[in-house]
Amino acid sequence: MKPETGIMIEFPLTGSDFEKAGEASSKIKRVLQQIGIRPEIIRRIAISAYEAELNVIIHAFRGVIRANIQPDCTTVSVEDEGPGIPNIELAMKEGYSTAPDHIREMGFGAGMGLPNMARCADEFSIQSKVGEGTQIVMTIRH
Amino acid sequence: MKKYFHSVRLLPDRCKGCVSCIKRCPTEAIRIRSGKAKIIESRCIDCGECIRRCSNHAKSAITDSIEDLSRFRYNIALPAPTLYAQFGADTPIEAILCGLKKLGFDAVFEVARGAEFVSRAIREYLAKGGYCRPAISSACPAVVRLIQVNFPELIDHLVPFAAPVEVAAKLARELARRREGLNPSDIGVWFITPCPAKMTAVRQPLGAEQSHISGAIAISKIYGDLLKSLPTEPADPACPRATHLGVGWAVSGGEASTLAPIHSLVIDEIHRVSEALDQVALGKLKHVDYIEALACAGGCIGGPLTVENRYVAEERMQHRAQGKQPVPVEDEMLEAVYRDVVDDGRLAIEPQPVMRMDDDIYQAISKVEVMEKTLGRLPGLDCGSCGSPSCKALAEDIAQGIASETDCVFKLREKVRDLAQEMVSLAEKLPPSLNK
Numbered sequence: 001m002k003p004e005t006g007i008m009i010e011f012p013l014t015g016s017d018f019e020k021a022g023e024a025s026s027k028i029k030r031v032l033q034q035i036g037i038r039p040e041i042i043r044r045i046a047i048s049a050y051e052a053e054l055n056v057i058i059h060a061f062r063g064v065i066r067a068n069i070q071p072d073c074t075t076v077s078v079e080d081e082g083p084g085i086p087n088i089e090l091a092m093k094e095g096y097s098t099a100p101d102h103i104r105e106m107g108f109g110a111g112m113g114l115p116n117m118a119r120c121a122d123e124f125s126i127q128s129k130v131g132e133g134t135q136i137v138m139t140i141r142h
Numbered sequence: 143m144k145k146y147f148h149s150v151r152l153l154p155d156r157c158k159g160c161v162s163c164i165k166r167c168p169t170e171a172i173r174i175r176s177g178k179a180k181i182i183e184s185r186c187i188d189c190g191e192c193i194r195r196c197s198n199h200a201k202s203a204i205t206d207s208i209e210d211l212s213r214f215r216y217n218i219a220l221p222a223p224t225l226y227a228q229f230g231a232d233t234p235i236e237a238i239l240c241g242l243k244k245l246g247f248d249a250v251f252e253v254a255r256g257a258e259f260v261s262r263a264i265r266e267y268l269a270k271g272g273y274c275r276p277a278i279s280s281a282c283p284a285v286v287r288l289i290q291v292n293f294p295e296l297i298d299h300l301v302p303f304a305a306p307v308e309v310a311a312k313l314a315r316e317l318a319r320r321r322e323g324l325n326p327s328d329i330g331v332w333f334i335t336p337c338p339a340k341m342t343a344v345r346q347p348l349g350a351e352q353s354h355i356s357g358a359i360a361i362s363k364i365y366g367d368l369l370k371s372l373p374t375e376p377a378d379p380a381c382p383r384a385t386h387l388g389v390g391w392a393v394s395g396g397e398a399s400t401l402a403p404i405h406s407l408v409i410d411e412i413h414r415v416s417e418a419l420d421q422v423a424l425g426k427l428k429h430v431d432y433i434e435a436l437a438c439a440g441g442c443i444g445g446p447l448t449v450e451n452r453y454v455a456e457e458r459m460q461h462r463a464q465g466k467q468p469v470p471v472e473d474e475m476l477e478a479v480y481r482d483v484v485d486d487g488r489l490a491i492e493p494q495p496v497m498r499m500d501d502d503i504y505q506a507i508s509k510v511e512v513m514e515k516t517l518g519r520l521p522g523l524d525c526g527s528c529g530s531p532s533c534k535a536l537a538e539d540i541a542q543g544i545a546s547e548t549d550c551v552f553k554l555r556e557k558v559r560d561l562a563q564e565m566v567s568l569a570e571k572l573p574p575s576l577n578k
Contacts, residue, residue: 006507026420034513034538035506036498039295044425045331050424071503116425 006070007031013056013063015082021057025049028067028076035069037142044120045074045140051113052078052136058103059083060133073122077137083129092118147345149203149338150188154178156200161193161526163201166411169291169496173539174529185496187287188339189412189437190446203338203447206357208364211246214356216322217249218314220307223254223384224336224442225361227455229372231462234390239379244371245364247332249318250381254388256310257281258470259480261387261400263303268431274299276407276422276430277396281305282386284339284437285415286491287346294418294493299433302352306391307333307340309480311354315384316479326546333358336392336445339437349491360447362528382476383468393459394441398434406432411439434468499542513541521552 005138009031011024029046037045049067056063060082085091094115097104119123121138128134164170170194171185179192179200193201209219226235239250245433260281268277278299280286289296303309311331318329335341335358390396398406406431407430409418415435420428429496438444443455450458500506500512517537528549530536539545548554 007510007514022424025424029423029512030497033495033497034499034510036495036503037499038492039495043295046423047425069507071507 006068007035008066008068010064011053012067013053013060013065013078013080015057015059015061015063017024017057021054022050024053024065031067031069037069037074041140041142043075048117048138048140050122051117052076052138055113055134056080056082060100063133071142073139073141075137075139076121077135079133079135081133083132084132086126086130087127088126088128088142147342148183148188148505149179149341150181150186150190150193150346151202151203151204152179152181153200153202156198157196158198158200160198161529161531162195162197164529164531165524165526166191166195167531168288169415170531170535172531174526177521183370184494186290187284187291187412187437188337188342189284189288190338191412191415193338193446195456203341203360203448205335205338205341205363206332207359207362208246208367210357210359211330211332214249215328216324217246217330217332218249218251218318219243219245219332220251220253220256220310220314220355221334222307222336222340222361222442223252223257223389224445224448224455225334226389226462227366227392227443227457227458228361228450229369229446231458231465233372234376234385235462236377236379238368239381240373241368241371242334242516243379244373245367246515249314250379251310251314251317252381252384252388253307253310253333254384254391255382255476256308256313256388257391257397258384258388258400259309259313260268260303260306261397262480264301264432265401267301267303269399273301275428276433277301278422278433279435280348280390280491281397281405281434282339282436282442283343283348284337284412285435287339287342288412288416288437289419290491291496292416292496294495295423297491297493299422300491302349302563305340305343305348308347308350312482313382313476313479315473317352320475327511332356334361334364335359336361336442336448337438338447340420361445362447362449365449382473385467385470386405386497390459390463391432392442393456394439394444395434396441398432401432404431406434408434410436410441410444412437426454471526513537516540516547519547519553520550525551527551561568 025046028049032042052067060080063080065078090096092114122141123139126136157178159174163179164172169185169187171182175182194301280300282334317330318324333355341358344355344358365409387400394406394410398408409415440452444452499509520533524532528536529538
């Protein structure tokens with residue numbers, strides 16, 4: 001018995017809701033463990049999902065994170081309504097951050113989010129419109 | 143899966159089937175079935191949280207006893223440094239060691255001495271660099287098991303050395319063999335243990351084919367006899383003595399303090415350890431060199447098989463640390479064995495993931511789907527009345543076919559109510575022939 005598609009899990013995210021930060025990615029991690037994906041793959045997916053989740057909470061007003069888990073790969077996608085990224089190339093540089101001081105004081109916003117995601121994913125795409133929001137799609141093969 | 147030996151057991155006569163233990167277990171390894179707690183062996187990490195938690199004392203740890211010494215011609219006691227904290231600081235360590243000999247041991251060897259060697263091995267390992275950051279201590283067997291079952295992706299972070307007690311056992315055996323000219327099979331090596339996880343590690347060594355330890359005796363079991371055997375006159379235990387650097391391992395932070403000046407993090411209590419390992423898995427603690435992680439709050443002095451309150455024990459250890467320290471004697475034989483221990487390394491620690499719901503990935507995916515849907519219907523109160531630790535765990539058990547939705551008292555009530563309503567509405571309906 002082979003299911004047609006894998007599992008889709010979805011979580012709404014709210015900007016500045018740090019109390020819930022990390023909940024979506026740890027749920028995604030748990031499901032991957034229950035499915036029996038290899039630990040080193042789970043680790044990459046969990047890190048990319050965590051960074052993506054945190055980005056929305058730090059920068060955007062609201063958003064949604066989805067994980068589509070297939071037998072051979074997982075696709076994590078995030079869409080947010082937020083300020084958007086004016087210069088993606090710059091944002092992809094390690095250490096570059098537009099996080100405001102109060103966020104950095106909480107220990108977030110070190111400018112490692114996007115490069116970290118790109119490093120963990122096998123496929124990575126990002127689209128952003130200033131004043132509207134950002135979409136990121138990452139695929140990690142199992 | 144290979145048969146797994148566990149030290150933690152249930153005493154069914156005492157178990158009332160309450161839900162204290164299932165809710166406290168860090169790996170969700172306990173279910174209540176037919177009114178009694180049942181331990182899922184593949185998930186149990188022998189941390190002893192359930193022993194600590196159970197107010198009916200229905201959980202216990204299988205350990206050996208003094209009578210088992212008769213199996214060997216020559217017996218060596220390996221006292222955990224935690225043993226020293228069970229006695230007031232006015233009882234010198236020598237007296238405790240001599241007391242053990244009076245109980246029937248031919249020799250003693252301080253586990254703290256083994257700890258000093260492990261400290262040195264870890265210092266050399268960290269100085270060499272090139273390890274997975276942060277390196278994680280392998281001294282606490284419950285933490286190592288937690289990593290095997292819940293954090294298999296972090297196995298490479300564990301330092302590749304045996305726990306101090308294993309090193310001490312190897313050293314003690316070698317000493318006895320060479321000095322007393324004994325046959326290895328005649329030597330019994332007994333660990334005086336503060337915790338069940340170490341008992342398990344003796345029967346089922348982590349990362350090694352066979353343990354050098356013959357058995358483990360709980361501190362709580364030997365305490366009464368030992369108390370009566372303490373010599374009143376100063377005595378010489380005639381064994382290599384450890385300084386407070388080794389003895390300090392009994393208390394949380396003691397191990398890390400021997401590795402200074404590296405940047406280390408000390409975490410104790412198994413649930414806190416789990417939280418911290420989550421952060422390590424997310425790559426957030428890469429700037430830390432070393433993590434000392436201990437399953438018991440306060441470190442080994444907080445072990446479930448100890449006698450003394452952990453804070454009393456901690457104060458006593460501080461007191462001992464300030465007292466006069468034995469002068470370490472250079473011992474060529476110990477040095478040689480130490481090199482063996484380090485060069486020998488140990489076998490790789492295997493992951494034992496227990497989370498996966500099915501060996502077949504398609505089956506696992508459909509089980510997860512069933513689980514998610516079921517979870518949406520459950521009340522989310524996590525009351526534990528169904529015998530599973532949380533609604534999430536019940537949903538998982540239902541998907542695995544080992545529980546049903548009506549195990550939930552709220553779902554059952556809902557069903558009864560619906561049924562009752564249906565009966566009422568059916569009772570009101572009359573066939574047309576009777577309907578006036």
